[in-house]
Amino acid sequence: MAKSQSKTTVLLAILGAWAFILRLIELPIFPPAQFLKFDFSDLVVLVGMLVKGPVGLLAVAFIRDFLHYLFFGGEAGIPIGMMMSMAASLALFIPSHFFLSKGKSLAPKMRYLLMGVVSTLTLTVVMLLFNYFIAVPLYTKVLHFPIDNIRDYLLLILVPFNLLKGLINSVGQVFVIKVFYPQLFKRNVLYEEYIQASL
Template sequence: MSSSHGSFSVRKMVMIALLGAMSFVLMFIEFPIIPITPFLKIDFSDIPVLLGLIIYGPIGAICITAIKCLLHAIVYGMSLGELIGVGSSFLASLTLIVPYHYFLGRDWDNKKKMVGGLVTSTLTMTVIMSVLNWLVILPVYMAVFGMKLTIPLSKMVLFGVVPFNIIKGLVVGLVFWFVAQRLNYWLAKRALK
């Protein structure tokens, strides 16, 4: 019995690593959407993270996020600017994982719960990342690179960071919903019981 339990653990670790690698690759498909904050880019790296949430729960999803960020740091280096970006990406992923887990639980195929998770995670990410960008992330980034803003920081957050996070949360949430529906049978066999 312990050998089958061990192989399950190895299989689980391999799947988490694969989802982390997929998440890292999806970081390359990125594009800016708000002209005053071109450094904020939407990517689809949270789709495997959210699929991992369904299959392995919040700890698995956090591990997938950590793998994605670690691979990014290894490939792009560990300069202070990269660490700020990767740290921000990690925090943004966490703000999606927690509300989705709270709303979906084990009923990931429930439409009302999926909508609740989408809306709540979008709002959570928007509020938390806006506050963090205003108080910590952007001031540190500007200090590290000696950047000067042409508009007040509060306006950059209000007109750049807030709409970016709303759009990102909705786009990523809708794509996740679509992918989860397409993988319904596969996910049903593997979802955390």
């Protein structure tokens, strides 16, 4: 048991380091807002969830974002980016956890479809609320970032960006689960609640 736990811990640490590296490769995916970037690190965070469920999800996301904060800091020393990144990862994949653990009776295609739709909508709503109540007030009142029309920024920039981000991650999620699920199962490091979920 101790050996298995140690193997899982080491694997999560390695995944966190890989997620940190992938977070450095940022891509502009939404032309109206080039400053909003996308990266593929969330898919590595998803592998962490396949290994240890929500705990693995949180662990890999924390390692990724804490390393990013250590190396690059935050806006005026405030870890806004770290908090937003972790919130986005949790919003994306907590729904997937429930579909993998509780939705085993669903046909695979239906499960993937529902996972994608619910994850994308959850991400969009969570990030909208996070920005409205936390990030935007900090940016505008504390850091004095110029946001002329907050409502337009949230509804015309942030919402479409997160819908697109959720869509890309939903497609990637199918690939990651199909590739890594059997490999993790074979190596006896697949989270027990996901075993026997049809792919």
